[in-house]
Amino acid sequence: MSLARSLRAVPIFMVALLSLLLGGCGYNDFQRLDEQTKAAWSEVLNQYQRRADLVPNLVATVKGEASFEQETLTRVVEARARATAIQVTPETLNDPQALQRFQEAQGSLGSALSRLLVVSESYPTLKSNQGFQDLRVQIEGTENRITVARNRYIQAVQQYNTLARSFPSNLTALALNYSIKPNLSVNNEAQLSQPPAVDFQKK
Amino acid sequence: MMRSPGLACSVLRMALWAFTLASLCGLAYGQALQAIPPLSARIIDTTATLKTEQVQAIEARLRAFEVARGTQIVVLMVPTTAPEDIADFTQRVGDAWKIGRRDIGDGLLLIVARNDRTLRIAPAKALEGAIPDLAARQVIDRTIVPRFREGDFAGGIDAGLSRLMALIAGEALPEPRGAGGTARFASDWTDALVLLLVAIPVIARRLANWFGRKLACLLTGLGAGVLTWAAGAGVILILLSVPLAVLWGLIATMAVWRVHPGRQHGSWGNPNGRSGTWSEGGFRSGGGGNFGGGGASGRW
Numbered sequence: 188m189s190l191a192r193s194l195r196a197v198p199i200f201m202v203a204l205l206s207l208l209l210g211g212c213g214y215n216d217f218q219r220l221d222e223q224t225k226a227a228w229s230e231v232l233n234q235y236q237r238r239a240d241l242v243p244n245l246v247a248t249v250k251g252e253a254s255f256e257q258e259t260l261t262r263v264v265e266a267r268a269r270a271t272a273i274q275v276t277p278e279t280l281n282d283p284q285a286l287q288r289f290q291e292a293q294g295s296l297g298s299a300l301s302r303l304l305v306v307s308e309s310y311p312t313l314k315s316n317q318g319f320q321d322l323r324v325q326i327e328g329t330e331n332r333i334t335v336a337r338n339r340y341i342q343a344v345q346q347y348n349t350l351a352r353s354f355p356s357n358l359t360a361l362a363l364n365y366s367i368k369p370n371l372s373v374n375n376e377a378q379l380s381q382p383p384a385v386d387f388q389k390k
Numbered sequence: 391m392m393r394s395p396g397l398a399c400s401v402l403r404m405a406l407w408a409f410t411l412a413s414l415c416g417l418a419y420g421q422a423l424q425a426i427p428p429l430s431a432r433i434i435d436t437t438a439t440l441k442t443e444q445v446q447a448i449e450a451r452l453r454a455f456e457v458a459r460g461t462q463i464v465v466l467m468v469p470t471t472a473p474e475d476i477a478d479f480t481q482r483v484g485d486a487w488k489i490g491r492r493d494i495g496d497g498l499l500l501i502v503a504r505n506d507r508t509l510r511i512a513p514a515k516a517l518e519g520a521i522p523d524l525a526a527r528q529v530i531d532r533t534i535v536p537r538f539r540e541g542d543f544a545g546g547i548d549a550g551l552s553r554l555m556a557l558i559a560g561e562a563l564p565e566p567r568g569a570g571g572t573a574r575f576a577s578d579w580t581d582a583l584v585l586l587l588v589a590i591p592v593i594a595r596r597l598a599n600w601f602g603r604k605l606a607c608l609l610t611g612l613g614a615g616v617l618t619w620a621a622g623a624g625v626i627l628i629l630l631s632v633p634l635a636v637l638w639g640l641i642a643t644m645a646v647w648r649v650h651p652g653r654q655h656g657s658w659g660n661p662n663g664r665s666g667t668w669s670e671g672g673f674r675s676g677g678g679g680n681f682g683g684g685g686a687s688g689r690w
Contacts, residue, residue, distance in 0.1 A: 325524060327523070328683075328684060332684060333683075
């Protein structure tokens with residue numbers, strides 16, 4: 188009788204042990220950091236979206252400048268169309284290729300925008316246009332927020348990956364099939380390693 | 391974290407490896423970024439540009455604003471932010487100081503890099519609605535920069551702060567907690583603990599001089615109960631606080647502990663000791679400010 192009772196207690200004991208082990212091997216940490224990376228990613232998307240929302244206004248303002256370089260303008264419009272066409276949900280976030288495409292699209296929008304802002308410097312009417320200057324401040328602020336949001340996402344992923352790769356929590360990751368998350372990278376690495384070409388000859 | 395004892399050795403080895411790696415990485419990472427000064431006041435001028443009385447005036451203004459509205463504003467003036475630009479430097483300062491009330495996060499930074507001739511206004515996320523990037527830019531361009539161009543740093547900062555305070559005043563932020571102290575006990579457990587550990591023995595000892603030891607401890611216990619009740623605590627907590635305070639009072643008034651009666655009396659003299667975030671001399675960050683990169687930069 189008492190043996191049967193103690194045998195019945197075994198599953199309960201096993202469950203208690205398992206939950207202790209899971210807690211000890213970072214199961215809860217995985218959940219917490221996973222949520223943290225998702226939240227950080229949402230903030231990244233949020234800020235990219237804000238930039239994409241500002242672009243049409245900017246384009247409309249610049250179009251008022253009749254002599255504006257059409258090529259620069261169309262590049263911005265096209266880059267925005269491409270950037271907004273690629274949607275990255277937290278689920279596709281684990282796919283390095285999708286992340287890469289998303290980054291390239293957003294990166295080309297960023298460079299097209301900065302090119303437009305640089306070119307606009309040589310148009311006095313644009314420079315004195317208050318609406319354009321206001322949009323410019325907002326775009327600069329958004330770019331800054333994107334940088335911060337990306338930075339926080341990178342840190343969140345780094346924490347998650349550290350947990351997934353370090354012992355003993357890597358065993359939990361192995362058992363429950365938690366893979367390492369791809370992190371953001373600089374997409375024009377080759378370009379950045381070149382020293383900037385400064386040409387004082389023009390103008 | 392619970393770990394199986396059999397793994398302790400490998401864990402230790404991993405920790406050693408991790409430490410070595412971390413220190414190596416630290417060497418590689420250690421670029422000469424500008425050090426962030428400790429948060430010692432509401433206005434910190436490491437360039438010694440402002441006169442002492444100007445610093446005091448601005449400090450007083452910022453303190454008055456914090457008392458009235460709760461929002462923490464800090465002005466930092468540094469020589470340069472190189473090798474970073476001012477936005478990155480401000481972000482680091484914001485992340486390090488986290489100024490703004492803990493549960494509201496309403497902090498605002500005004501950073502001036504004098505030799506770079508740049509400045510930045512950075513609201514924490516809670517204030518991004520009150521001070522959008524455009525508003526920050528307008529304050530910089532229209533209010534601060536014209537005065538800075540004439541070399542009037544104190545005037546520029548002061549006028550800029552007026553505009554920023556007006557913007558914040560327009561935002562419906564929660565009122566600051568009462569300065570009475572009792573309201574803080576309900577949420578702030580460290581205060582309650584400090585009260586339990588420091589105030590009770592001091593009060594009990596003082597009362598013991600007048601009423602005798604046992605009566606004094608009973609009175610202290612009742613007082614603690616009333617305080618807990620006033621702070622809005624539950625029945626269990628109130629019932630628990632009375633005997634605890636009596637017990638602690640009894641221990642504190644024991645003969646052994648009365649060797650240096652004069653020492654405690656001195657520390658009781660400061661009426662501001664329990665006021666929390668803003669005591670007269672020092673300044674403490676609320677720790678709630680989350681800086682998300684908002685705000686605007688400018689140059690003069």
